Each structure stands twice: as C-alpha cells, then as structure tokens.
Amino acid sequence: MxxxxxxxxxxxxxxxxxxxxxxxxxxxxxxxxxxxxxxxxxxxxxxxxxxxxxxxxxxxxxxxxxxxxxxxxxxxxxxxxxxxxxxxxAPLVGSAMSPALIALYARHQDAFNSYLEFRIEQESFAANLAATRATKADKEILTRVMEDLEAAHLADDSQASQDADIRFHSAIIDASHNSLLVHTMSSIYALTRQNLFYNRSFLRSIDGTGQQLLAQHREIFEAIKAGNPERAATAARDHIEFVQRSYVEEQSRAQRDQVASQRLALL
Structure with a gap:
C-alpha cells in the first residue's frame, strides 16, 4: 500500500x-x-x-x-x-458520507453500533480471504505492522497505536485481494482516521491495559499467517464483537452514572 x-x-x-x-x-x-x-x-x-x-x-x-x-x-x-x-x-472513492451526514452521525453516537456491525461482516470476510490468498509480501507487510502495534503498546503511545491499528486492518483488507473490499473499506477507514468512529482512549479502557486488544490482533495475524481461513474469520469477528460489547457496556455505565448523579444532586 x-x-x-x-x-x-x-x-x-x-x-x-x-x-x-x-x-x-x-x-x-x-x-x-x-x-x-x-x-x-x-x-x-x-x-x-x-x-x-x-x-x-x-x-x-x-x-x-x-x-x-x-x-x-x-x-x-x-x-x-x-x-x-x-x-x-483522481479522487475515485470519494467520501463515504456527505459532511452533513458525518455531522449527524457525530451527534448520534448510536451510529457507532451500525459502523461496528458493518465492520464485523466485512472484516470477517476479508480475514477469511486473506488467510487463503495472502502472498509472501502480504504476510511481510502484516508482520511489520504487527511489530508496530506491539511497539506502540509497549511505549503506551496512543497515537502510534491508533495509526498501527488502522494500518493493521487495512493490510488485511489488502491481503484479501478483493478490489471492491479494498476501495470500500478505504473509504470507511478514512472516517476512522478522522476520529468519527474511533476513540483510542475508550478502546484502551476496555481492558485497562489494551492487552486483550493486542492479543486479539495477534490471533488474527497468526491465523492469516498460518493460512487458516476459518480461524482468521472467527478471530476478526470476535475482535470487533468484543469492541461492540464493550462499547454498549460503557454506554450503559455512563447512563447509570448520569442518573445516579442526578439523584445525588436532589439530596
């Protein structure tokens, strides 16, 4: 890429x-x-x-x-x-959404769930294909990005982690060798880079250290490297479903905190 x-x-x-x-x-x-x-x-x-x-x-x-x-x-x-x-x-893919729709999504965070639902299916499919189709060069790219993910994790560098995270998922899409996936997901990741659907601080807070997220990325990587499409698809699905569940739980916790704080204010 x-x-x-x-x-x-x-x-x-x-x-x-x-x-x-x-x-x-x-x-x-x-x-x-x-x-x-x-x-x-x-x-x-x-x-x-x-x-x-x-x-x-x-x-x-x-x-x-x-x-x-x-x-x-x-x-x-x-x-x-x-x-x-x-x-x-030339600009071929363009924006996945108009500026007005992006602003609307930013005001309604429930849209994040739709974003994750879409990614669950597309990235599970892509990981399956990548495990079957990845070339030696594709695997070398994934290896280097995985090393960057681990280095950013050890350095506790949030910005580097975010960049490596997006590059990791992009590399899997590229390794699928499905041109429609490559261009479609490129547009989706462009939104991710704008932080519309991405909050690294939230992701790191899911398990306190980010260790589970790193382990999930490594599982996807190892499955693709081993050429096991079923394992790769399952690992990709499990990873994003984990993020989805954690996001829902965090939203519920935030709502409970708000309600409890309102009650406390009335005392």
Missing part, C-alpha cells in the same frame, strides 16, 4: 511496481497496467505517478506512447494532470 503523504517513500516503491510492456498494443497495455494498479489499490486516490520519462524507462516504451496512454486515462477521469506538479490518481 502506497502512502501518498510520504512522497519519497512512494517514489521508491513505485520504481518496483511498473513492468516492461511486451504486448501488441503499447498504449492499451500501458493503460491496462495503470488501471490494474488502481483497481488493486496499489495506486490510490491522490497518489502521484512517476514522470513520463520514468514510466517510459520502467515499462520499456517511448515517452510519446506513455503520454498518449496518460491522456486516455485522464479522459476516463482516472488520473489528473496538475501543471508544474505532476500526474495524480
């Missing part, structure tokens, strides 16, 4: 994702390769493509052919050319 916010890292990674063209129709082959990278979530919204010269060198084709292919991609609204800046993947 390429992070468009880290351009140096993105440029280095992109050097390895484009391959020489050996098809009959050079322009169509260039278009097809870039479309496939977008479809598979390797190139994501806002990500910058290499220059024409670099693309031509990596694919083993002429710059005019690259220019023609990029023009077709732009006409199909898949990329955007910004004068003086470069060529970027």
């Amino acid at each position: 390429i992070d468009p916010t880290n351009q140096e890292e993105a440029d280095q990674v992109l050097n390895a994702v484009f391959t020489p063209i050996d098809h009959t129709s050079v322009v169509d082959s260039i278009v097809s390769q870039i479309e496939t990278l977008i479809l598979n979530g390797i190139l994501r919204d806002g990500g910058r493509l290499p220059s024409e010269r670099d693309l031509a060198e990596q694919m083993g084709v002429s710059r005019p052919k690259v220019r023609e292919a990029l023009k077709l991609l732009e006409e199909n609204d898949l990329i955007l050319a910004r004068h003086g800046e470069g060529t970027f993947v």
Whole structure:
C-alpha cells in the first residue's frame, strides 16, 4: 500500500511496481497496467505517478506512447494532470458520507453500533480471504505492522497505536485481494482516521491495559499467517464483537452514572 503523504517513500516503491510492456498494443497495455494498479489499490486516490520519462524507462516504451496512454486515462477521469506538479490518481472513492451526514452521525453516537456491525461482516470476510490468498509480501507487510502495534503498546503511545491499528486492518483488507473490499473499506477507514468512529482512549479502557486488544490482533495475524481461513474469520469477528460489547457496556455505565448523579444532586 502506497502512502501518498510520504512522497519519497512512494517514489521508491513505485520504481518496483511498473513492468516492461511486451504486448501488441503499447498504449492499451500501458493503460491496462495503470488501471490494474488502481483497481488493486496499489495506486490510490491522490497518489502521484512517476514522470513520463520514468514510466517510459520502467515499462520499456517511448515517452510519446506513455503520454498518449496518460491522456486516455485522464479522459476516463482516472488520473489528473496538475501543471508544474505532476500526474495524480483522481479522487475515485470519494467520501463515504456527505459532511452533513458525518455531522449527524457525530451527534448520534448510536451510529457507532451500525459502523461496528458493518465492520464485523466485512472484516470477517476479508480475514477469511486473506488467510487463503495472502502472498509472501502480504504476510511481510502484516508482520511489520504487527511489530508496530506491539511497539506502540509497549511505549503506551496512543497515537502510534491508533495509526498501527488502522494500518493493521487495512493490510488485511489488502491481503484479501478483493478490489471492491479494498476501495470500500478505504473509504470507511478514512472516517476512522478522522476520529468519527474511533476513540483510542475508550478502546484502551476496555481492558485497562489494551492487552486483550493486542492479543486479539495477534490471533488474527497468526491465523492469516498460518493460512487458516476459518480461524482468521472467527478471530476478526470476535475482535470487533468484543469492541461492540464493550462499547454498549460503557454506554450503559455512563447512563447509570448520569442518573445516579442526578439523584445525588436532589439530596
């Protein structure tokens, strides 16, 4: 997964994702390769493509052919050319919700339950697929993110934990190799990054130390690494259902505290 916010890292990674063209129709082959990278979530919204010269060198084709292919991609609204800046993947997924609906959800926290219900089904399905389809590279990505989760936990770094948590679940979605899941959940995780449906302090308070959450993530990771789809799906479901139950219990506790405080005020 390429992070468009880290351009140096993105440029280095992109050097390895484009391959020489050996098809009959050079322009169509260039278009097809870039479309496939977008479809598979390797190139994501806002990500910058290499220059024409670099693309031509990596694919083993002429710059005019690259220019023609990029023009077709732009006409199909898949990329955007910004004068003086470069060529970027167009905003394809967009916002999962309008600003007005986001504000409405923020005012009605019961929506968090709907969010978790959705994630239970999608991430259980994704974990099942990932355990079957994950490549050696997918497992290496998951290993590195799992290490980041553990390091953040040991350091008691809330922000790093949140970032690693989202990257962990995103890596599982990527490892499912289901393009619809990749793009759909990318939009959902964008909301999570905005803290609309995420409160790390609450999650850490579920078990006092966050140890159970870490153990749940490791169970999902180990199941995928072992190639056990049933175990992976169950672990993913159990993890989010645990968060869901804990959230409901916390809401009930908060309501009891409010009622008791009101009674106390009347004494």
